[in-house]
Amino acid sequence: MSDIEIAQANERTEMLPITKVAETIGLTPDDLELYGKAKAKLSYPTLKRLAEKKPGKLVLVTSINPTPAGEGKSTVTIGLGDALNLRHQNAVIALREPSLGPVMGMKGGATGGGYSQVVPMEDINLHFTGDMHALTTAVDTLAALIDNHLQQGNALNIDPRRITWNRVLDINDRSLRHTVIGVGGATSGVPRENSFDITVASELMAVLCLSKNMHELKARISNIVIGFTYDRKPVTVADLEVTGAIAMLLKDALKPNLVQTLAHTPTLIHGGPFANIAHGCNSVLATQTALALGNIALTEAGFGADLGAEKFMDIKTPVLGKTPDAVVIVATVRALKYNGGQPLKELTTENLDALKNGFKNLKKHIENMQRYGRPVLVAINQFVSDTQAELDALIKACADLGVQAFASDVWGQGGKGALPLADALVAALDQPGEFKPLYDVNKPxxxxxxxxxxxxxxxxxxxxxxxxxxxxxxxxxxxxxxxxxxxxxxxxxxxxxxxxxxxxxxxxxxxxxxxxxxxxxxxxxxxGSVLTMPGLPKRPAAMNMDVSDDGVISGLF
The missing domain is CATH 3.10.410.10 (Formyltetrahydrofolate synthetase, domain 3)
Structure with a gap:
């Protein structure tokens, strides 16, 4: 069965009302703002109350560098959360929201896979509770207000050539990377060059994800630099006097979303910055809330540990006020063999030499995470093509570095496939250690x-x-x-x-x-050549998608 078929079968027969899931972590219907039967946001009074609770343990899940062979970081995070709850550890998961860019493109969604998924899978991967649309609207509203300021006399003396605030769209559209706006005469605005980013790369996404409450959100919005004057002085949103309007558009988007895994583990999904072009972590508010609701909070950072995890450690943790108690690095035999030179089409064939050579990538990520002074474990996201010899070789290579590694079939078995990893993680959470930031922010x-x-x-x-x-x-x-x-x-x-x-x-x-x-x-x-507005591949994933006359979605992974 495909991921969507597994999810839909569960949604028809097993999915609980979100109010029932909320009860398992001490929340009442009055704490929730319902979006149908399966989704809810947490209210502001609830978030304020939870912010005062003592936090639980924090686990950061990261990975090796991604490859076309896939790594499954979200899948492992979800399966590991389910495994911890099978061990009665009261785990709560905090993940990022999917962007329609990769959903319609080639990477896929962000709801896990197989029997380690969050549901309702289709809703989460598409419009969900409207957070992405609210962010897109807020960014583009600010852009429209900037251009209107130019049109109406430009009292702030803004240099149109030095406006740094881009418009956004939550889809990959390379045609909008560089544009000219304001053409059509005096009534159509001031002509100037402009660019579009993907919504998840916008500064407003980062602002949302790094704000703990509405007061902080407004303060951060006020500080946004939208461009420079003709004499090269910075111009902020506060100067435009539109902070309140932009914050108002994000009033509901600031609240974390509560859903569940196939095994009913409570999961907060909120914020979706990419880690290659943004800071790559779900919201501080969602992580803080997960820490308050569970004994163990699991969160993941985007792409490899060189990107998302480094940014989690050096950008997010100072704001969160809590550093990870342990780090789990996800790797696959297939991806390491690809890193070791084995062609993509041959990855199902056993190749211990390629695995050994590709292990260098995992080794570097292990060393990087150990640098922060936290215990590190490796989760081998198991595929059916993995041979026992390959799994044994990878586990031994990690052991030679003093790191425990566990083969975890969370795609096929859900939480049961990660029980040994969960047991080792619980033990690691009690290990002493002092967090060490990578650099002093006051350095040049x-x-x-x-x-x-x-x-x-x-x-x-x-x-x-x-x-x-x-x-x-x-x-x-x-x-x-x-x-x-x-x-x-x-x-x-x-x-x-x-x-x-x-x-x-x-x-x-x-x-x-x-x-x-x-x-x-x-x-x-x-x-390098990294872009803030990706493009679609030759055959986008959108070409495989459809919806039936009665509204059933197919082809969504």
Missing amino acids: VKDKILTIVQKIYGGADVVYDHKAELALKTIAQNGWDHLPICMAKTQYSLSDDPKALGAPTGFTMHVRDIQPKLGAGFLVVLT
């Missing part, structure tokens, strides 16, 4: 970037394009150099070259621009 910007490149990626040096050097001067002049770094780079490699698989070393990272995101509270460093 170039020093922080070089630290990430050398310590996390394995590179040797960084070179800066002229545009990046100019950005550094602007950052220094405005006192923004104390902010943490959000690297935007390819997810497929530790380097900025997507074809450099395994664990490349000694390379030079190329920085083409640095964008200050004052609302989010970090600097986005654009490297």
Whole structure:
């Protein structure tokens, strides 16, 4: 059965009313704002009450660099949460919301797979509770207000050539990467160049995900720099006097969404920034709430540990006020063999040499996570093509590094397939350790970037394009150099070259621009050829999708 067929069979026969799921973690119907029978948001009074509770243990799930063979980070997170609850550990999961870009493109959704899924799978992968649409509307409303300010006399003296606020769309549309707007005469606006990003790469997405309440949301929105004046002074949303209007559009989107796994584990799904072009973590509010509702909160960070997990550690945890008590790195035999040089079409064939060579990628991620001073486990997301010899070799290679690894068939068995991993995780959560941030945020910007490149990626040096050097001067002049770094780079490699698989070393990272995101509270460093508006593949996943006359969806993975 396909993922959607498994999910739909469960939704018809096994899925509980969300009020029943809420009861298992101490919530009443008065704590919820229902979106049908299977979805709900948590109310503001409930969130305020839960923020005062003592947090449980926090588990961060990350992975090796993604490959076309797939890794299954969300699937493992869900299966592991179900396994912990089979062991009566009161686990609550916190995940990101899917973007329609990869749903309609090629990556897929973000609801797990097989018997480790969150449901209702179709709703979550499509419009869900409308958060993505609210974010898109808010971003584009701000863009319209900026252009209207130009049209109505430009009292703030904004230079149209230096407006940095882009419009967004939550779908991959390469045709909108670079546009010209305001054409058509004096009544149609001020002509200027503009760009579109995908919604999940917008600063407003980061603002939503890093705000604990409405007060913080408004403060962050106020600080957003939308461009510069003719004399190169920054202009903020506060200067435009529209903070309240933008926050109002996000009133409901700020509230985390409650759903359930196939095994009825409570799951908060909220916020969806990509980790290759944004900070890649679900909302602080959802993670904070999961910590208050469960003894163990599991959350995942996007793409490989070099991206999402590093940003979780160095950007999210200072805001959350809680560091992970353990880290689980997801790997697959197939993906490691691909990293080791085995062709994609031959990955179902046993190849211990390719596995050994590709293990270098996992080894680097293990070392990176150990650098933060937290216990690390490896989850081998098991495929039917994996041979026992390959699994044994991978487990031994991890053991040689002093790390426990467990083959976990969560796709086929759900939580039962991750029970040994769950038991080891519970033991690891009690291990002592002191969290060690990667860098001092007060260091110079170039020093922080070089630290990430050398310590996390394995590179040797960084070179800066002229545009990046100019950005550094602007950052220094405005006192923004104390902010943490959000690297935007390819997810497929530790380097900025997507074809450099395994664990490349000694390379030079190329920085083409640095964008200050004052609302989010970090600097986005654009490297290599990474794009903030992806494109669709030659055969998009959308071509396989359909809906029947009675509304049943098919082809959604």
